[in-house]
Amino acid sequence: MPALGEIRHALWFKLTAAFLLVAAAGVIIVAILANRATTVGFRHYLNQNVSNQWADLQLQLALYYDRQGNWEGVESLLVAAGPGRGQGGGSLVLLASDGQVVALAGGRRNYPTSAAEADVNLPILVDGQQAGTLLVKQPGGGGGGGGAGEQFLVQVNNAIWWGGLAAVLLALFLGVFLARRLTQPLRQLTEATRKMARGELGQQVSTIERGEIGELSTSFNQMSVALAASEQQRQQMLADVAHELRTPLSITQGHIEAMLDGVFEMTPENLALVHEETLLLGRLVDDLRTLSLAEAGQLSLDRVTVNLSDLMVQSVSAFEPLAEAEGVELTAEVPAEAVMITADPSRIRQVLGNLLSNALRHVSAGENGPPQVTLSLFNRGDVAQLRVSDNGPGLSPEAQQHIFDRFWRADRARSRDQGGSGLGLAICRAIVDAHDGRIWVKSTAGQGATFIVELPAVKENETRAKGAKAPRGN
Known part of the structure; x- marks a missing residue:
């Protein structure tokens, strides 16, 4: 089994890590954007819903100011409207145009004193002029939906994060599968090259893949066949050279030994035979040298x-x-x-x-x-x-x-x-x-x-x- 260090440097592991990193980054970005968009959109929906709930009171306050010309006695209107809306622990605060509190209704704690502290703030307009501002504090400070709205947001966000985690795990599984499948031809090529390095020439790998890997496999098979043919030719050439050299050398050696032993006389005719064999050897060596220089592209030409x-x-x-x-x-x-x-x-x-x-x-x-x-x-x-x-x-x-x-x-x-x-x-x-x-x-x-x-x-x-x-x- 491969060691952890070898796996860490394997191509399939790097591809899997790359797939996982891209998938995780995409899921996290999508989750964050979805979370933010959901939260903002849902809160806007709740606020818009609350604004619609208090629109009647907003209109009544505008008519009251238009009729009275001031806010004296308006608190009774707020108190009457609050319980009728079923707000329970909620509170209402009416601010004059100068920001002073002129009326309170509802809960006795956590009255909003400014628009920043209120869940909803509604301007009271009379003849195009802002005569005051109605501040609404929802029960529990929940921005219109109370605890139920917040709970709904938490559930939605949890679903987004769990979906993102499932997507990352799926990406991990698919990354491992695809990386192993994509690198399988490369592993075959690696094993084939190792065998060739051990002298087992003529190795062939599968070429069912298309594209760059298929072209690489085809080129490897062609190279393997060429190397095997070249090695066979080299061995055959060595055998042929040995055979061609052995014949004149044997003749030369036999004649010289015969003349040394007195079997043949050292006459010009016998020496001529030996000389002829040495000339044949010289021509063979010259031919081999010419051929090797030409095939190496080093043959000198006087053009x-x-x-x-x-x-x-x-x-x-x-x-x-x-x-x-x-x-x-x-x-x-x-x-x-x-x-x-x-x-x-x-x-x-x-x-x-x-x-x-x-x-x-x-x-x-x-x-x-x-x-x-x-x-x-x-x-x-x-x-x-x-x-x-x-x-x-x-x-x-x-x-x-x-x-x-x-x-x-x-x-x-x-x-x-x-x-x-x-x-x-x-x-x-x-x-x-x-x-x-x-x-x-x-x-x-x-x-x-x-x-x-x-x-x-x-x-x-x-x-x-x-x-x-x-x-x-x-």
């Missing part, structure tokens, strides 16, 4: 404006001897106009070399007539598009999804010498991405494959502007 057509011709010329030896027809389709790009020429040649090497390696297994590899270039306006096509066995849809993954080979049965290290196409994608381009493959199983590369092209006016700024020779 210049270059004609992509020239790079194509150079690459095709470099691979023509290998294609001829393999019996592959290697052709290049270059447009008449220059296709200018801003790129690192050596890196683009590396992309072309990897694509051509991959095509020549697989096209020989094709059954679609004489093996052919075609390198094409198209100017698409804003982009320059390269296509490397072959009529080999093609790729299955599953193979197309993984063709650019590290250490992936379409045919796992092929040896490293036959199938390459599995890094060439991954390096192509990394270099193309570094040049703000994109690369993909189109293929149908049994009908060859076409690798397509698009790179941002330099517009003709930009090329002319750069040419105009270039210094001229003498």
